[in-house]
Amino acid sequence: MSGKDNIPFLDLVTPHVELEEELTGILKGALHTAGFIGGPMVEQFENAFAKFCDAKYCVGAGSGTDALRFALMAGGVRPGDVVITVPHTFIATTEAISQAGAEPRFVDIDERTYNIDPSKVRQYLESQCTLDSRLDVVVDNKSGKPVTAIVPVHLYGQMADMDSLLEIAEQYNLILIEDACQAHGAQYFSKKENSWRTAGSIGRAAAFSFYPGKNLGACGEAGAITTNDEEIARKTRMLRDHGQSKKYYHDMEGYNGRLDSIQAGFLAVKLRHLSRWNEMRQAAAARYRELFSEMNGEKVRLPYEPDGSRCVYHLFVVRVEDRDEAIKHLASAGVGTGIHYPIPLHLQKAYANLRYKKGDFPIAEMVASEALSLPLYPHLRRDQQSRVVSELHNFVSIEGRSLAASKSA
């Protein structure tokens, strides 16, 4: 490795060392008051995060998975329903759907944005469902179950095509819940409203994760629901706290799914830096684009950011053929990478019961085989990125040579 430092895929240490004093202050405050559950730190963070997302309400939760489950349940998803989502996401998206008692129904993603493809949603609803006009609900022909909700995932920090999805949701009476777990601060220009909208402010409700590696991460597990709907805010507050409307008055059964005070305090400190960190991620993404363009890297497909999208680059995902070999090459050069995600959900063992097969979602399958996440975090330096790009360039150039050689042989 010629004495060069390794470039890690993720650097969670630097931002925490920078904020060490403030964070330990939060911890000490909690120890001195023994305020661990509920209380002012949770409310302060909820208010600040609602404002950040341009949403009326924020309700803290124990994790992003809990947040998504509570949002679905409070939004009106019932056991036995079908919920539309994508196979190209982290399994928590579909776990939350199943935990709400519903069944996930996959549709394929867009080849350029890797987000849900609204035309595929329409195709599914038009060709594989029937409208029950008496109940004003579409029914999935195969299972006979009502299709009641749709969960677009704002993957890698980029928002899904919300105008089209909202139109479909309205037409088919679907509850739209955003999985915004990778998209804190991402924005989308709504042509319909002629204005920029922030992730977490558009759907009936949205779920955020504050898992440590997310753009806004806790120092442990945490999540939140955002919504503009007072009733959903009230219901999610009850769901996260054993169904209590007030202490020991349980209007329903709920869960133990609260955001704890220490994590809320940590998050409030880090939230003050989130806009700057997101800008640093965007600057790093722009540097990657510049470095790749100098390298004439047509064999490396860069992320696509459509007009009307402000991506917050939770991940910088490129596509290459021979992805697994590329990872080995980069690892031997000291460059850490990730795969998000190697096996689409419809081909996971956990969903064998849904009876999908290889070939059902060709774009998701192709992206799963080619996606390569490069290092990207606020403190990533240009010289590090330059090395990442030249190592990847070296790899694709070698590949080209060997392919040409085998063809001429």
Ligand SMILES: *Cc1c(COP(=O)(O)O)cnc(C)c1O
């Ligand atoms: C991280 C993540 C989740 C789950 O969040 P947890 O806090 O880990 O429960 C859900 N959906 C997506 C797309 C995620 O990336």
